[in-house]
Amino acid sequence: MTELAAALLYALAWTAARLPWSLLRGLADGMARLWLVLDAREARVARRNLALIRPELGIPAREALVADILRTTARQTFETLRLWARPVARNLADIVEIHGEDVFDAALRDGRGLIIAAPHMGNWELLNQWLASKTPLAILYRPPESAIGEAFLRRVRANAGGDVEQVRAEAAGVRTLLKRLQRGGVVGILPDQQPKVGEGEFAPFFGRQALTMTLLGRLAHRSGARVLLCWCQRLPGKGAPQFALHVQHASEGVDDADPRRAVAALNAGVETVARRDFAQYQWTYKRYTLRPPGSGEENPYHDLSRRRGREEF
Secondary structure (H helix, E strand, C coil): HHHHHHHHHHHHHHHCCCHHHHHHHHHHHHHHHHHCCCCCHHCCCCCCCHHHHEEEECCCHHHHHHHHHHHHHHHHHHEEEEEHCCCCCHHCEEEEEECCCCHHHHHHCCCEEEEEEEECCCCCHHHHHHHHHCCCEEEEEECCCHHHHHHHHHHHHHHHHCEEEEEEEEHHHHHHHHHHHHHEEEECCCCCEEEEEEEEEEEEEECCEEEECHHHHHHHHHHEEEEEEEEECCCCCCCCCCCCEEEECCCCCCCCCCCCHHHHHHHHHHHHCCCHHHEECCCCCCCCCCCCCCCCCCCCCCCCCCCCCCHHH
């Protein structure tokens, strides 16, 4: 039953992918406006995040930025449907600029193993397909709570082309990643999801302490693998989506034996990426839920289940 439901979801995605982009873009923009009008979860979380890290913004500027964030988030949703249901070669043709491919190729030739740190910036699903076109790799993922959702994701990501192993974020999966790196392989990790208590350290992210995964640093330190930051940034324009793919070295210290130094370096690199186009970063995610022990701080999102006036944010 789960696989059948996943197949039906895939059929819907395939159908949506055949619609003209002008129509999909209109639907996305309409969805973003609806989020604003209804004060939906996405709008409330984005607004709270801006209040936390951009307190200098006045209400009009903050609301304009929230609208921009929601628009890019909605468009990415429809972009991703197209990516999942179209031939990989057609998707890769949407990448019209590549910056740092020589850095990536040199890291592959090095043979020490390679960790791709892929922040939630732009379209990371397209990045996965580009990586798979270049090399076999393993992608670490956190499974959705829904079994149907996980089956759907595994199905669509299996169409990414190339040799891609999807590894669950659990103890056995971590061992799989370490062995691959020790053999000189490539691993992809989304480094900016909040880990569970005991699986991370706090470090500044846009000036605010954020619990950050120590896994990436531990893998890099134990394996000796190189670490690169990679992302697919959406280019401006009114036509069909086009992207610039970026590769750069991670911040120095991301593989430090001290996990606190490693996560500080990791966050510094991700923040640099996010600042390149602030609205393309995933600000609809509750990044600061867990607070440092003894800080006296509360979960800043605890009251967002109750819709409240915008002026309070």
